[in-house]
Amino acid sequence: MALMKRLFLKIVYTPRALTYNVRHLSTEVAHDDSPVEMENPFTKEKRQCILCKFNITPDYKNYRLLSQFQSPYTGRIYGRHITGLCQTKQAAVEREITKAQNCAYMPYYYKDKTFFKDPKLFDPENPIRSHRF
Amino acid sequence: MPSYEMAMIIRAMPKVELKNALMRISNGIFDRGGIIRKIENLGYRPLPYKTSAHGLVHKEAIFFVFKIDTATTVVSDLKEEYSRDVDVVRQRVFKVNEESEHACTLETELLPPAYRKEVQEMIKMGKSQVNRFRHKFSYNSGLDYYPFQK
Numbered sequence: 001m002a003l004m005k006r007l008f009l010k011i012v013y014t015p016r017a018l019t020y021n022v023r024h025l026s027t028e029v030a031h032d033d034s035p036v037e038m039e040n041p042f043t044k045e046k047r048q049c050i051l052c053k054f055n056i057t058p059d060y061k062n063y064r065l066l067s068q069f070q071s072p073y074t075g076r077i078y079g080r081h082i083t084g085l086c087q088t089k090q091a092a093v094e095r096e097i098t099k100a101q102n103c104a105y106m107p108y109y110y111k112d113k114t115f116f117k118d119p120k121l122f123d124p125e126n127p128i129r130s131h132r133f
Numbered sequence: 134m135p136s137y138e139m140a141m142i143i144r145a146m147p148k149v150e151l152k153n154a155l156m157r158i159s160n161g162i163f164d165r166g167g168i169i170r171k172i173e174n175l176g177y178r179p180l181p182y183k184t185s186a187h188g189l190v191h192k193e194a195i196f197f198v199f200k201i202d203t204a205t206t207v208v209s210d211l212k213e214e215y216s217r218d219v220d221v222v223r224q225r226v227f228k229v230n231e232e233s234e235h236a237c238t239l240e241t242e243l244l245p246p247a248y249r250k251e252v253q254e255m256i257k258m259g260k261s262q263v264n265r266f267r268h269k270f271s272y273n274s275g276l277d278y279y280p281f282q283k
Contacts, residue, residue, distance in 0.1 A: 052237035059231070060140075061175070061198060084237040103140040103225045105196070107181035128243070 049085040058092050058100035063106045072111040083127040136229040139199040154220040161214050167203030186222045187260040194222050
């Protein structure tokens with residue numbers, strides 16, 4: 001029994017001492033593999049509105065671009081929850097549309113029918129936030 | 134001298150007359166000490182809505198943009214002069230937009246309401262005000278009558 005106990009102790013205790021030694025050594029030697037300070041690589045890319053993305057400043061003379069933000073049914077300007085623009089650009093678009101309408105570049109109550117087939121920048125049926133109506 | 138843009142809508146007319154009209158408009162600016170940087174012709178096209186000017190109804194017109202530099206005090210003079218010009222259907226003067234560096238704030242605007250700064254400010258303001266549903270009138274406020282309907 002005493003022999004068994006001695007054997008058991010040998011088996012159990014020797015590896016512990018070994019692992020301790022190994023761990024101690026590894027921290028000293030393998031410093032190349034230590035953690036590196038870096039930015040979170042999984043952060044998502046910042047979303048930008050379409051006008052900021054392509055760096056476009058809306059202008060009242062460019063009424064073709066502005067007409068894309070106008071409803072083809074009523075000629076009214078789509079809201080920010082539909083166009084997906086940032087606050088600044090939406091305000092600029094609205095300001096320039098009123099200017100263009102005032103200068104008779106753009107109609108008030110309808111959209112110019114020659115611009116009906118222009119590419120759609122957004123889908124009025126799928127707003128970012130739900131409609132008020 | 135600040136920069137302005139004059140959007141001029143000139144009635145449809147033959148080239149020779151148009152040239153005279155443009156000369157007249159330009160001379161109005163030069164006479165008042167202004168300068169013209171550029172004259173842009175946006176072409177002859179139908180108006181989006183019919184416009185009556187000087188007793189005539191116009192459905193087509195020629196569009197011009199004058200980029201000018203003048204004194205601010207001159208602008209109203211110019212407007213007044215062109216309002217009397219029978220060839221000018223409509224005229225608008227705008228100050229040239231200044232280029233401004235602006236970073237897109239869409240990301241912060243799409244956050245849930247509790248994280249948006251403007252919503253946080255609204256909540257803060259609401260908390261600083263008296264809740265008129267829960268507020269109880271105290272009788273020892275100095276008034277010797279009850280100010281509300283019982």
